[in-house]
Amino acid sequence: MPANPTPANRAAAVHPNPWTLPPPPMYLPYIPTNNILCLSGGKDSTAMALLAYHQHFPNLRFLAFESEWEHPQARITLDWIAERTGLPVERLTPVRGFNYYLIDHPVHRRTDPPGSPPHRHGYGWPSMPTRWCTRLKVNTLNQYARQVPYSVRWVGITADEVARWGKPDPDESTCVKWHPLALAGIEAKTTLDICNHFNAPLAQHYKHYPRLSCFCCPLASLATHRTTRRLYPELWNTILDLDSRVTQHPSAFSHGHTAADLDRIFAVADRQHLLWGQDA
Ligand code: SF4
16 A cells, blocks of 8 residues: 555555445535535544545545644644645644633633623633533634535544534534534444554554543543553643643642642552553
8 A cells, every 4th residue: 555645546545445424415516515524633533534535525624623732643643644645634723722711811700890800810621511622622613614615514423422413503503514424323433443444543542542632631531641641741741730820710630639639649559550440
């Protein structure tokens, strides 16, 4: 197989592959849809991009959001996709990164009179009920898609995640979403097989992590944090630094612990060879 096949030889390079995505919807006959594929660098959206590319769907645009919290593996995968397909991955960088919203963004109470000083600075770490990070990301991607005529925004949700479909999305009316993996019946357990089929550089990552998320995602498991501390000490130091600067928000970093607490706990566990979940 050529390391970097051109569009002309790409079909011959990887067939046969047993997975087929349904064709995207069209607005009107003869008007080509602009297919915007939102990529995270993780296995689900990478599988979606590779299948779409190898099925020759027209007008594919690869899009990724840059928040400052990407795991280094995300950049590796996105660069590989661009090289493998010959299609650029456009990076959307917001005016303010997630560090700003975590620490510095002025926050007002709804009941505060106009012009009053901020109640505090920084949203603090995201939690399940307050995933401000996800909303900022989705809003930015939707805003981009709305500016592209006849666009459909592809989302790499798998068939076993369809429960997420039911969530109301205020942007749905103006940004058509397309969920080809779920429609094709492809489940999360299969997407890594698809990535491996195309030799995407993700196998090692998923040996250590259950998913590819932001390196400092406070919703990640303790085992995931411990893995980051062990495999990426420089990222763990960044987490410690960020958490030490979240001074005006009451919630701790993750699972009720500060990052410094977790650092001490993991250090003791490592010294005593106590396993805190199978994270490696
Ligand atoms: S991975 Fe975690 S921190 Fe990153 S956007 Fe998702 S919920 Fe937020």
